[in-house]
Amino acid sequence: MTTMNRPPADPSALLLTRKPSLKDWLLLGVQDGKGSYARPGGRAPAQERRHPWWQVMCLTGVDYFSTLGYQPAIAALAAGVISPLATLVLVAVTLFGALPVYRRVAAESPRGEGSIAMLERLLPRWGGKLFVLVLLGFAATDFMITMTLSAADATAHLVENPYAPDWLPGQEVMVTLVLLGLLAAVFLRGFKEAIGIAVLLVAVYLGLNVVVMVRAAVETLTHPAAVTDWWQTLVTSHGNPLLAVAIALLVFPKLALGLSGFETGVAVMPQVRGHASDTEENPAGRIRGTRRMLTAAALIMSAFLISSSFITVVLIPAAEFETGGQANGRALAFLAHEYLGSGFGTVYDISAIAILWFAGASAMAGLLNLVPRYLPRYGMAPEWAKAVRPLVLVFAATAFLVTILFEADVDAQGGAYATGVLVLMTSAAVAVALSARRREERKRTAGFGLIALVFTYTTVANIVERPEGIRIAGLFILGIIVISLLSRVGRSFELHATHVRLDRTALEFVASDDSGPIGIIAHEPLRQSAEAYRQKLTSAIEVSHLPVQYEALFLEVYVGDCSDFETELEVRGVVRHGYRVLEVHGPVVPNTIASVLLHIRDVTGLMPHIYFRWTEGNPVVNLLRFLFLGEGEIAPVTREVLREAEPDVTRRPWVHVG
Numbered sequence: 001m002t003t004m005n006r007p008p009a010d011p012s013a014l015l016l017t018r019k020p021s022l023k024d025w026l027l028l029g030v031q032d033g034k035g036s037y038a039r040p041g042g043r044a045p046a047q048e049r050r051h052p053w054w055q056v057m058c059l060t061g062v063d064y065f066s067t068l069g070y071q072p073a074i075a076a077l078a079a080g081v082i083s084p085l086a087t088l089v090l091v092a093v094t095l096f097g098a099l100p101v102y103r104r105v106a107a108e109s110p111r112g113e114g115s116i117a118m119l120e121r122l123l124p125r126w127g128g129k130l131f132v133l134v135l136l137g138f139a140a141t142d143f144m145i146t147m148t149l150s151a152a153d154a155t156a157h158l159v160e161n162p163y164a165p166d167w168l169p170g171q172e173v174m175v176t177l178v179l180l181g182l183l184a185a186v187f188l189r190g191f192k193e194a195i196g197i198a199v200l201l202v203a204v205y206l207g208l209n210v211v212v213m214v215r216a217a218v219e220t221l222t223h224p225a226a227v228t229d230w231w232q233t234l235v236t237s238h239g240n241p242l243l244a245v246a247i248a249l250l251v252f253p254k255l256a257l258g259l260s261g262f263e264t265g266v267a268v269m270p271q272v273r274g275h276a277s278d279t280e281e282n283p284a285g286r287i288r289g290t291r292r293m294l295t296a297a298a299l300i301m302s303a304f305l306i307s308s309s310f311i312t313v314v315l316i317p318a319a320e321f322e323t324g325g326q327a328n329g330r331a332l333a334f335l336a337h338e339y340l341g342s343g344f345g346t347v348y349d350i351s352a353i354a355i356l357w358f359a360g361a362s363a364m365a366g367l368l369n370l371v372p373r374y375l376p377r378y379g380m381a382p383e384w385a386k387a388v389r390p391l392v393l394v395f396a397a398t399a400f401l402v403t404i405l406f407e408a409d410v411d412a413q414g415g416a417y418a419t420g421v422l423v424l425m426t427s428a429a430v431a432v433a434l435s436a437r438r439r440e441e442r443k444r445t446a447g448f449g450l451i452a453l454v455f456t457y458t459t460v461a462n463i464v465e466r467p468e469g470i471r472i473a474g475l476f477i478l479g480i481i482v483i484s485l486l487s488r489v490g491r492s493f494e495l496h497a498t499h500v501r502l503d504r505t506a507l508e509f510v511a512s513d514d515s516g517p518i519g520i521i522a523h524e525p526l527r528q529s530a531e532a533y534r535q536k537l538t539s540a541i542e543v544s545h546l547p548v549q550y551e552a553l554f555l556e557v558y559v560g561d562c563s564d565f566e567t568e569l570e571v572r573g574v575v576r577h578g579y580r581v582l583e584v585h586g587p588v589v590p591n592t593i594a595s596v597l598l599h600i601r602d603v604t605g606l607m608p609h610i611y612f613r614w615t616e617g618n619p620v621v622n623l624l625r626f627l628f629l630g631e632g633e634i635a636p637v638t639r640e641v642l643r644e645a646e647p648d649v650t651r652r653p654w655v656h657v658g
Contacts (some may be wrong), residue, residue: 003544050273053289055195057297058202060268061148064261064297065202066359068209069352070153070410072308073331077321087309091302097451098425099298102262104289104432110283112269112369115428118435126563129378133484134429136374137477142263143367143418144476145413147360147399151179152408154356156329161349162342176408177400186397187364188336188389194361205355208348209304212336216311216604218376230314261301263296263424267366308332329410367395373403379491379565380484415466420461426455481520488565493637493644496588497569497595502603505573509553509580510600518553518600520582520610522593522634525556530577537579540611543658555596555610557589569595590637594645597653610638610653
């Protein structure tokens with residue numbers, strides 16, 4: 001007997017024989033609201049694989065450690081001869097402020113949501129959603145400018161190299177766009193080898209920096225006059241050491257770029273390998289690993305920052321830090337060429353270019369972790385925003401636009417970068433202070449509160465000093481809010497339920513009559529008297545010509561947080577005044593009713609019929625009530641949601657209005 005036309009035993013085998021389309025490729029690996037990659041035909045990308053904490057430290061370190069490429073020059077340009085003192089302040093804030101805050105954030109948001117998730121719980125409904133959108137705007141500013149600024153600085157290292165072709169100067173924008181395109185290509189390919197690349201880049205780059213700093217330290221020891229000149233300038237220009245320290249405290253906000261890396265460190269936290277005993281509710285091993293990662297990165301970076309700030313300001317003439325100077329944005333590279341020769345300097349430049357280019361990887365990973373956890377769950381992004389590759393294309397296009405607008409200028413982007421970093425760190429400090437207060441930890445509340453004040457001062461001072469940063473962040477925030485609200489309106493007629501479950505009583509109600517359609521009467525949950533149910537049933541019988549003794553079900557939707565989008569619906573069956581009632585809590589009445597009707601159809605195999613009254617009031621006002629309060633004109637919207645969800649009219653539950 002021939003088996004040529006026999007269908008395969010495994011239906012999924014058909015997926016292997018069908019030629020994949022561009023849409024299949026783009027939507028491979030769609031995340032749910034918890035960051036899991038569960039979808040028919042999809043598979044988890046490399047981000048979901050777990051790695052030892054020190055390897056993940058290198059992934060976030062390509063952002064954090066790469067700031068050595070430009071941080072010493074920015075410090076010298078901003079603080080002059082007191083940059084080592086200002087750097088000491090920066091290191092103190094890092095070790096005694098940012099590090100304790102983010103160790104706590106790691107414990108309370110172990111899936112990589114960061115402080116945004118902690119603050120999300122404080123404000124309910126639309127206020128909480130808008131607050132999260134604002135924080136996402138600052139996060140987008142931080143991560144996006146990380147990509148563009150790092151790529152621009154990589155270009156600066158390339159152009160300033162003595163072996164660079166003569167035609168390269170003046171092509172900074174084009175070179176930066178190429179680097180950003182290559183970064184996007186890595187993520188479109190799948191990002192499988194990202195951890196290995198990051199480990200290699202960090203090891204080589206930090207090793208070369210050690211060589212440069214040791215050689216520079218030898219130079220300062222053999223030429224003590226340079227140190228003496230620096231100290232004499234420090235004393236004479238500021239009167240006395242105490243005044244210099246005071247000025248260092250005031251100048252410190254200009255060095256805020258050196259605080260980057262903590263937010264991306266928490267964002268890539270899901271990649272940290274925990275213990276075999278870890279559970280999703282209590283990933284204790286992952287939390288410990290992340291804390292080690294944050295601590296090790298902070299200690300390593302602090303040592304490099306202190307050393308580099310001293311040797312650069314002592315050995316490099318101040319004029320070289322100015323715009324057009326050879327040390328502008330590349331102080332350590334200048335020292336590498338100056339004291340170790342062009343050959344070693346070129347090797348250093350190549351290493352710096354590579355790590356600065358790849359610094360955007362941790363930022364891109366952070367964006368890909370944050371956006372699918374919030375916007376699609378709020379209904380404020382299309383469904384495809386849960387997939388990695390479409391988001392990569394969107395982020396790459398945005399990075400291209402930012403690079404073109406700023407003309408690949410590192411200094412011009414510094415204000416926006418610092419603003420995004422500082423606002424997120426301030427929000428994290430506030431979040432952990434409030435968390436400690438809720439748990440009645442008085443000493444920690446006071447400590448984290450003091451840290452929050454320090455970050456607040458730093459943020460305000462940075463905004464006052466460089467107001468263009470808040471303007472750029474404001475554009476990101478405005479764009480996210482407008483696009484999110486438009487997306488929410490566009491998705492208003494979609495089913496919101498991710499899961500519908502009927503309890504035992506509800507199942508008995510819908511399965512009690514298997515001979516024909518299931519009649520359901522929509523009822524307002526605020527009117528629960530026996531007379532209200534009797535009148536509603538009588539009205540439905542008269543208007544819809546139902547049998548006089550018709551035993552219908554009542555369906556009541558209790559509106560909770562109307563700003564929610566993706567929800568799980570639990571339908572409970574109750575008997576009230578002798579009438580059978582299905583109770584369900586949902587954010588939006590029409591969409592909840594539609595989800596319940598479709599679920600009843602699938603469970604029973606019978607077609608539900610639902611009966612409504614027309615809603616009184618202005619149609620426009622009712623539409624706005626539906627969009628923002630979850631109520632409004634229930635009957636026609638329910639019908640439209642069903643039409644969108646079920647194209648086959650013969651399988652679509654019936655909506656009756658009278």
